Amino acid sequence: MTDMPIRAVIAPVTPLQQNCTIVWCAKTKKAAVIDPGGEVPRLVKALADQGLTLEKIWITHGHMDHAGGAAELKRVTGVPIEGPHKDDQFWIDRIQESGEMYGMPEARIFTPDRWLEDGDVVTLGETQFEVLHCPGHTPGHVVFFHRETKFAQVGDVLFQGSIGRTDFPLGNHQDLLDAITGKLWPLGDDVRFVPGHGAMSSFGAERRSNPFVSDRAIAASKSADYTAPKNTSPG
Ligand SMILES: [Zn+2]
Ligand SMILES: [Zn+2]
Numbered sequence: 648m649t650d651m652p653i654r655a656v657i658a659p660v661t662p663l664q665q666n667c668t669i670v671w672c673a674k675t676k677k678a679a680v681i682d683p684g685g686e687v688p689r690l691v692k693a694l695a696d697q698g699l700t701l702e703k704i705w706i707t708h709g710h711m712d713h714a715g716g717a718a719e720l721k722r723v724t725g726v727p728i729e730g731p732h733k734d735d736q737f738w739i740d741r742i743q744e745s746g747e748m749y750g751m752p753e754a755r756i757f758t759p760d761r762w763l764e765d766g767d768v769v770t771l772g773e774t775q776f777e778v779l780h781c782p783g784h785t786p787g788h789v790v791f792f793h794r795e796t797k798f799a800q801v802g803d804v805l806f807q808g809s810i811g812r813t814d815f816p817l818g819n820h821q822d823l824l825d826a827i828t829g830k831l832w833p834l835g836d837d838v839r840f841v842p843g844h845g846a847m848s849s850f851g852a853e854r855r856s857n858p859f860v861s862d863r864a865i866a867a868s869k870s871a872d873y874t875a876p877k878n879t880s881p882g
Contacts, residue, residue, distance in 0.1 A: 672772025707802030709738025715754030735787030783823025784811030
């Protein structure tokens with residue numbers, strides 16, 4: 648694995664054990680923190696321990712457990728916040744409120760330095776990630792994809808064995824299914840992904856066995872007497 652252009656470590660944060668990921672360009676040691684939900688001092692220490700220079704803060708969506716520490720991480724390091732898509736503004740506006748609810752009073756509202764759109768490219772050192780707009784869990788949810796290494800950070804779009812909840816304001820179950828099958832699956836069965844919560848998996852494994860979005864489940868969902876399995880996912 649020594650020739651890999653990027654490296655990543657997962658650092659679960661917040662009481663919701665959200666998979667914050669530190670990803671970096673192996674050549675330049677420039678790093679991005681994806682979804683710093685909280686525990687900013689720990690993240691700053693992890694960056695220092697790896698000898699990394701933080702260059703970007705990337706946000707998949709506006710939920711507190713993913714974005715609650717972004718403002719503080721920017722304050723401490725001075726680096727820009729990129730993402731999510733602007734349709735998640737109303738979630739970012741609620742971060743402080745949800746932070747108090749979950750016992751994280753340090754969670755702060757922010758304005759991203761750059762809103763992201765489907766098809767955007769974000770750079771990190773000498774490498775780059777593609778941005779896919781995948782609404783459904785939240786309307787402005789984005790996914791970060793590194794094509795060379797077939798690596799994706801998908802936030803709360805897809806989990807090992809489940810998908811994101813869609814019972815929040817402006818959630819939409821069909822939009823989520825369309826994003827997963829129409830945008831993620833075409834990237835390839837061999838894409839490995841970090842979900843917002845829980846273990847890593849691959850798109851191929853989920854197409855085989857995910858009760859919500861396996862090829863078989865999607866085919867069944869088109870029949871008249873279909874009822875979706877109950878979604879008890881954490882995000
Ligand atoms: Zn989450
Ligand atoms: Zn979420």
